[in-house]
Amino acid sequence: MSRFAALDYLRSRVNSFRHALRGIAVLIATQPNARLHALATMVALLLGVLLRIDRSEWLWILLMIFMVWIAESINTSLEFLADSITTEIRPSLRDSKDVAATSVLLAASLAILVGGIILVPKLWIVARGIFPAPEL
Numbered sequence: 001m002s003r004f005a006a007l008d009y010l011r012s013r014v015n016s017f018r019h020a021l022r023g024i025a026v027l028i029a030t031q032p033n034a035r036l037h038a039l040a041t042m043v044a045l046l047l048g049v050l051l052r053i054d055r056s057e058w059l060w061i062l063l064m065i066f067m068v069w070i071a072e073s074i075n076t077s078l079e080f081l082a083d084s085i086t087t088e089i090r091p092s093l094r095d096s097k098d099v100a101a102t103s104v105l106l107a108a109s110l111a112i113l114v115g116g117i118i119l120v121p122k123l124w125i126v127a128r129g130i131f132p133a134p135e136l
Contacts, residue, residue, distance in 0.1 A: 023073070031076050033104070041065050044115055051122040060118060064111035071107040075100040 027034045048061055078100045082093045 034072055047119050057118045060114050064114050068107045068111050071104045075104045
């Protein structure tokens with residue numbers, strides 16, 4: 001591979017990352033649910049740090065966070081594509097968009113469940129330390 005071919009390859013990789021980062025910006029700027037996912041991501045990460053979750057718990061939390069973001073990205077992409085085809089209501093496009101939205105709902109539901117399994121017991125321990133049960 002010549003030096004120029006290597007530079008062209010490197011430039012194309014940098015441009016690919018630029019496009020992907022622009023996609024994240026478009027996702028957050030245009031989708032209210034993505035902003036909600038961003039808030040949930042920050043809360044989950046902050047709680048994970050504060051509650052000192054272990055390595056395997058981090059793996060599950062991060063897996064859930066990325067799964068929700070991936071589902072939201074694919075859903076938004078499909079919505080943009082469908083809306084660029086036509087603005088009139090077509091049953092097949094409506095159904096396609098609804099099914100894609102279902103993937104986000106399922107991913108977010110699982111993320112809440114997994115986050116609850118990991119974080120709620122730890123939050124309960126902290127709350128019991130702050131607010132001990134009254135003695136009878």
